[in-house]
Amino acid sequence: MLKLMLDENISPALNKPLWEMQVDTTSTRDRNMLKAGDHEVWKVAQDEDRSVVTINYGDFERLARLTPRHAGLVIIPSGRGRDGQLKLIQSVVESVRAENAVLPSFRGRVFKISEDGTISVEQTPDPQAARVALRVVS
Template identity: 35%
Template sequence: MLARVLTETGEHSAIHPRDMGRLGEPDHVVLSRCLAEDRVIVTENAIDFRKLVAREEIHPGLIILPSARRDDALRLLQEALGYLTECGVPSDVMVNHVLEVSLDGTFRLFELP
């Protein structure tokens, strides 16, 4: 749902593995596809994806959302995108960075690796 809503705005090109017939792919395969397509990963799976992107010399970025209801997750993601826009061009800001979003709407942006 989040990917579809973001794409429908016309401001983002977002995909979900499920919509590409790739539901259940291992995390390292998802990361490989995102690297190849220069896509930021948005996930609730913080532990696994932090480890994976930490191994990459250059990656397009990782946004970690808290486990939340769909409408809350969408709101938090939209707020995160607004925060990134305030920081600069979001795609540039996110290179080799992780943005952790908390349920209360606070953000922590840090470099990784």
């Protein structure tokens, strides 16, 4: 099952409709983590194998690049109301499920949704894999 952690800038009211889509969803507000640092939210999400959904791309994108085999990151544009946020998140969930209906996963990828709803996906490098490759070559 896909698992999400909604950052504080994403409406916690989205939990229910996402659960109805069979997406295990929680939010920083549910966890009493409002005003928690991005690194704290990231750690809890990674410990629970949850992809973070946020509009705050800077810190989370950096954390994704530094975390080997992270659970995923979904970045949506700001300025959307609850319904707009839900539509964008649903589009990413549907896209991931279309790739692999049996084992859908955000793992190791950063999903960025543009203002027009276009989804771009970046596979983040695994720093440990790069180190292993360097050792093998040398």
